[in-house]
Amino acid sequence: MDAAAAEVRDAEARLAQWDALIQRLRRLEGLAAAAGALSRSQIIEAAADLRRRLSEIEPSVGDIEPPAEVSADLVQIADLLLEAKLAIETRARALASLDGLPAQYADTQARMARETQELQVLEARHRENQIALAAAIARAEQLERERRQHEDRAQRLDERVRLLQAAQSDLSEKTEAEARASSIQTAIAAAEQALDAARRGLVEVEGELAAWRVAREAVAVAEARLASAELIVTEATPLTQLQAAHEAAVARRQTAFDAARTFDASAFEAATAEAAKDVQAREADLLELRERVGVISAAVASLAAHLTDHDLDCPVCHTPFPEGELKRLAQLSAKETDETLPQAQRSLEEALARQREAQEGLNGAARASASLATAETEVAQSQALLEALRNLVAAKLQVLDPTADLLGMAHARRSSAKTDLESARRALASEEPLAVERQQRRTLRREDVQRLEAQLQQLKAERVRADADRTAAEARYQVRLGEEGVDPATLPDLTAQTQADHDRALAALEGAQAALLVSAEAASALSAEGMGLAGQISGKQQAQADLRLEQDRFADLWSAAGLTGPPRQGSLQAQVADLQARRTTVETLEAERRRLGEALQVAARQEELENVRRAMEKESAGETVEAHRLALRGAADAARAGSQRVVAVQNAILGLSERLKDATQSYSTDFLEPLNALIAAYNDALLTDPGTSVALNTDYFADRSEFNTHLREKSRAGEQAVDRPVNPRLILSEGQLAANGFSILCSASTYYPWSRWRALLLDDPLQHNDVIHAAAFSDVMRNLVELEGYQVMMSSHDRAETEFLERKFTAAQLPCTVVQLISDSPTGVAYEVRNNVIAREALQAAELRAG
Numbered sequence: 113m114d115a116a117a118a119e120v121r122d123a124e125a126r127l128a129q130w131d132a133l134i135q136r137l138r139r140l141e142g143l144a145a146a147a148g149a150l151s152r153s154q155i156i157e158a159a160a161d162l163r164r165r166l167s168e169i170e171p172s173v174g175d176i177e178p179p180a181e182v183s184a185d186l187v188q189i190a191d192l193l194l195e196a197k198l199a200i201e202t203r204a205r206a207l208a209s210l211d212g213l214p215a216q217y218a219d220t221q222a223r224m225a226r227e228t229q230e231l232q233v234l235e236a237r238h239r240e241n242q243i244a245l246a247a248a249i250a251r252a253e254q255l256e257r258e259r260r261q262h263e264d265r266a267q268r269l270d271e272r273v274r275l276l277q278a279a280q281s282d283l284s285e286k287t288e289a290e291a292r293a294s295s296i297q298t299a300i301a302a303a304e305q306a307l308d309a310a311r312r313g314l315v316e317v318e319g320e321l322a323a324w325r326v327a328r329e330a331v332a333v334a335e336a337r338l339a340s341a342e343l344i345v346t347e348a349t350p351l352t353q354l355q356a357a358h359e360a361a362v363a364r365r366q367t368a369f370d371a372a373r374t375f376d377a378s379a380f381e382a383a384t385a386e387a388a389k390d391v392q393a394r395e396a397d398l399l400e401l402r403e404r405v406g407v408i409s410a411a412v413a414s415l416a417a418h419l420t421d422h423d424l425d426c427p428v429c430h431t432p433f434p435e436g437e438l439k440r441l442a443q444l445s446a447k448e449t450d451e452t453l454p455q456a457q458r459s460l461e462e463a464l465a466r467q468r469e470a471q472e473g474l475n476g477a478a479r480a481s482a483s484l485a486t487a488e489t490e491v492a493q494s495q496a497l498l499e500a501l502r503n504l505v506a507a508k509l510q511v512l513d514p515t516a517d518l519l520g521m522a523h524a525r526r527s528s529a530k531t532d533l534e535s536a537r538r539a540l541a542s543e544e545p546l547a548v549e550r551q552q553r554r555t556l557r558r559e560d561v562q563r564l565e566a567q568l569q570q571l572k573a574e575r576v577r578a579d580a581d582r583t584a585a586e587a588r589y590q591v592r593l594g595e596e597g598v599d600p601a602t603l604p605d606l607t608a609q610t611q612a613d614h615d616r617a618l619a620a621l622e623g624a625q626a627a628l629l630v631s632a633e634a635a636s637a638l639s640a641e642g643m644g645l646a647g648q649i650s651g652k653q654q655a656q657a658d659l660r661l662e663q664d665r666f667a668d669l670w671s672a673a674g675l676t677g678p679p680r681q682g683s684l685q686a687q688v689a690d691l692q693a694r695r696t697t698v699e700t701l702e703a704e705r706r707r708l709g710e711a712l713q714v715a716a717r718q719e720e721l722e723n724v725r726r727a728m729e730k731e732s733a734g735e736t737v738e739a740h741r742l743a744l745r746g747a748a749d750a751a752r753a754g755s756q757r758v759v760a761v762q763n764a765i766l767g768l769s770e771r772l773k774d775a776t777q778s779y780s781t782d783f784l785e786p787l788n789a790l791i792a793a794y795n796d797a798l799l800t801d802p803g804t805s806v807a808l809n810t811d812y813f814a815d816r817s818e819f820n821t822h823l824r825e826k827s828r829a830g831e832q833a834v835d836r837p838v839n840p841r842l843i844l845s846e847g848q849l850a851a852n853g854f855s856i857l858c859s860a861s862t863y864y865p866w867s868r869w870r871a872l873l874l875d876d877p878l879q880h881n882d883v884i885h886a887a888a889f890s891d892v893m894r895n896l897v898e899l900e901g902y903q904v905m906m907s908s909h910d911r912a913e914t915e916f917l918e919r920k921f922t923a924a925q926l927p928c929t930v931v932q933l934i935s936d937s938p939t940g941v942a943y944e945v946r947n948n949v950i951a952r953e954a955l956q957a958a959e960l961r962a963g
Contacts, residue, residue, distance in 0.1 A: 120755040123748035131741070156182050158708050162189055162701060169697050170196050186709055193705060194959070196698050200691060206673045207688050217666045217679040224659045231652040238645040245642055248635035255631050259624035266621050269614035275592055276607040282589040283600055289582035296575040303571055307564040314557035327539045334533035340508075341526035348505045348519045351498070358494035365487035371480050384474050387467035394460040776810045776817040784808045787859050792824065792833070794855035798888045799848065806840045806852040846880040851889075858892070862900060872896070874906040878913050886913060890920040897926050918948060927951035 159182055166189065167173040173192055178185050421436045433441070502514040509521055598606065670679045675687065731740070788807045795805040807824040810817055821840055826833040840849065854877055861872060878886050896902040908914050914930055921928035927950040934942040947955065 117755055117758075120748070120751040123744070123751040127741070127744040127748045134741070155708055155712050156185075158704070159185050159189065162704055162708065165697075166192060166196070166701055169694050183712060186705060186712060189705055190709075193698060193702050197695075197702075198960075200695050200698060203674075203691055204688075204695075207684065207691065210669060210673055210675075210679075210684055213666055213669060214679040214681040214684065217663065220659055220663050220666070224656065224663075227652055227655050227659065231649065231656070234645060234649050234652060238642065238649060241638060241642040241645055245635065245638040248631065248638055252628065252631040252635050255624065255628040259621065259628050262617065262621040262624050266614065266617035269610060269617050272610050273607065273614055276603065276610060279589055279592045279598075280603055280607065282585045282592070283603075286582050286585035286589070289578050289585060293575060293578035293582065296571055296578060300568065300571045300575065303564060303568045307561065307568060310557060310560040310564055314554065314561055317554040317557055327536070327542075330536040330539065331533070334529065334536045338526070338529035338533050341522065341529045344505060344508050345519075345522045345526050347501070347508070348522045351501060351505070351519055354494065354498040354501060358491070358498050361487065361490040361494045365484070365491050368480070368484040368487040371483065374480075381474060383470035384467065387463065387470045390463045391460070391467050394456070394463045398456045398460050772817055773812045776812040780810045784810065787856075787863055788824065790859040790863050791852070791855045792826075794858050794892065795851060797892050798851045798855060798885065804844070804848070806844075806849075806856065807835060808856070809835075847882070847885060850877065850880045851885065854889070858896070861902075862896075869903070870901050871903040871905065874904065876908050877906060878908060878910070886916060887920075890917050893917070894920060894924050894926060897921070898924060918946075922948045922950070925950060927954050 160178075163173065163178060163185075170192070176188070176192070179188060424435060425432055499514070502518065505518045505522065506512075506514040506516075509518060509525065511518065511521065593603075666679055673687075675683055677683065735743070784807075788805075791807070792805045804823060804825050806821050808819070808821055810819050823836040823838050823840055823843060824833050825836060840852065844852065854874070857872065857874075861870075878889060881889065893904055893906075897904060906917075911932075914932075918928050918930055928948045929951050930946045932944045932946065934944060936942070
């Protein structure tokens with residue numbers, strides 16, 4: 113089939129190639145008859161002259177070696193002309209940016225002269241202000257020295273007055289502290305006598321309570337011994353239960369041991385291995401028989417081996433039979449095919465039964481061994497618990513033999529402890545009546561002693577504070593006036609005289625401060641005036657600096673544009689005139705280059721026509737064009753007929769295979785279902801009333817599988833979509849069908865991106881859409897271009913739709929190119945190309961990079 117298909121493709125390719133050569137020959141002959149042409153040598157001479165004229169305005173062109181091929185030479189000249197045009201436009205923009213600069217430069221020079229004159233006047237006023245300010249500052253400094261002298265004298269007199277007043281206070285505090293210390297000493301002596309009497313009474317009461325305390329301690333010791341004995345009895349009580357549990361575990365271990373001895377594990381293992389070998393051998397025999405008699409015979413034999421005389425319904429078709437008839441028919445059928453197959457099946461089942469019996473014996477031996485291990489573990493655990501508790505109770509009873517009657521010994525110790533406790537309590541009861549009255553007296557004695565001790569401590573603390581106050585007052589007086597030897601009797605007169613001197617010093621200080629304030633205000637006014645003048649000077653200097661920067665900027669702009677000397681209007685106009693002359697020359701050369709390019713295309717078409725004629729003559733081997741085409745068509749028809757016969761045979765063979773159904777279902781599940789979900793999403797974006805879309809699916813039949821379409825609907829509440837087996841062309845409008853077709857195309861392209869060229873080619877997709885659906889279509893196209901990086905090529909018969917899409921792409925800042933076909937022309941079809949701003953910028957950037 114592949115060879116026949118290849119033969120068909122080869123014959124059709126030769127026919128299509130011959131038809132293409134015919135069309136190409138007719139087109140080239142028409143073009144050659146419609147246009148005259150220059151010879152290739154004339155074009156080469158004109159190109160050389162064009163390069164020479166270009167080197168006159170761009171000297172660097174003369175250093176470039178021209179290519180040997182004239183077409184490459186014209187391309188290089190086009191690039192050089194483009195570079196020249198770009199250089200001229202760049203130079204023109206630079207000169208245009210200098211328009212008005214010479215006038216600005218002259219204005220800046222005049223403003224600089226005015227600022228310099230005003231700065232000189234301000235600097236002279238500032239010097240006069242500084243001289244007056246220096247004199248005012250000197251006067252203020254002299255007054256400040258006099259004020260400080262008066263202030264120092266007033267401060268010294270103030271400190272002397274405070275010192276004398278403090279000394280008088282120290283003498284008063286000393287006298288008061290001495291009187292307070294004498295009174296406190298008398299109270300201390302009385303408190304010490306009362307405290308000694310209270311302590312003697314407390315000692316007497318404590319002696320009377322000693323016998324009662326001894327009896328209480330004996331009761332506490334007896335209670336502790338009884339509690340310890342009770343604890344030992346509690347801990348020893350479980351010994352009986354643990355002993356019984358240990359003896360029961362020993363009995364279970366003996367029983368498990370006796371049971372394990374009844375199983376011979378090695379004999380069961382040998383029987384199991386023998387049965388497994390027998391089963392494998394019988395399975396191999398049965399498999400050999402089944403391969404010999406076939407699958408149907410094996411099934412009948414299996415049924416005959418399992419059926420009994422009481423089976424009435426066929427297990428395959430459920431047909432009822434009389435009792436015994438079903439088994440007879442099955443055995444008869446098995447016998448007709450192979451009488452040995454049921455016997456082999458029964459032999460295998462008997463071997464499997466023997467294998468299960470041996471395995472059950474082996475499992476019983478394993479369970480008996482596990483039971484014995486469990487019993488051994490229980491004996492060890494009960495023995496450990498019993499010994500641990502015996503050792504604990506023996507240690508608390510202080511007995512060396514843990515196997516003795518520990519529980520009886522614990523009960524005996526508890527009885528002895530109870531007897532001792534009763535004796536101690538009787539002794540304590542005899543002391544209790546007198547103890548209450550003695551405790552009350554002891555409490556009263558203790559309270560008296562504590563109260564008197566606290567009182568004595570408080571008095572002693574007050575005496576210490578009084579002595580400390582007297583000593584501190586004496587020390588302060590000595591520190592203040594001890595070295596001067598001032599008589600305490602004359603201290604009040606001395607304090608009054610010093611206070612009078614201090615008042616006179618304060619009056620002199622106030623006069624000096626008033627004079628200093630007047631002088632400081634005068635100096636501050638002069639300083640403020642100087643700062644104002646300095647600020648004005650700084651402003652003028654900054655203005656001069658700004659003007660210098662502006663002049664430098666104008667000069668830099670002038671130099672950056674390639675101009676020399678200071679900015680002048682005459683120099684700028686001369687440069688603009690020279691640039692315009694160069695632009696005119698380049699445009700003339702560009703027109704000449706286009707004319708030579710068109711002449712070169714005509715010459716190339718003539719050469720191509722000769723090549724096509726020679727190729728067709730060689731291919732036809734002397735036949736006419738039509739005769740050779742008829743021969744190629746006959747060969748293609750014969751190849752198609754043979755291929756059709758091969759395909760018919762192959763389809764008949766493939767129709768017998770059930771794998772077609774699996775392949776069809778897999779194709780629908782793995783390929784079409786994901787695509788259908790994406791188709792529905794595109795429809796939601798394109799249609800104003802979404803909900804019904806075209807779904808793709810494949811159907812399987814006994815002799816074929818079909819690829820078709822049906823409707824998929826979903827409710828407006830967003831419920832699960834429902835498929836309807838209806839041809840969409842019977843339900844949907846032309847616009848809806850067009851939208852669904854576009855959705856299928858976009859879904860296949862985006863979900864299965866098999867090509868590296870992310871592009872869509874669309875033939876008039878909006879011919880059945882209104883404005884609203886056209887807007888939705890443009891939004892989808894914009895998203896594909898902007899988000900997925902697609903290139904969209906679309907044809908349309910409606911210029912309004914084209915302009916609408918162009919506006920949409922321009923508003924989204926996406927490149928868009930419109931090629932408008934105008935009319936026929938001698939060279940083909942006349943057309944007009946229109947790029948939006950973004951497309952033009954992208955093309956210019958590409959040209960600059962290519963250049």
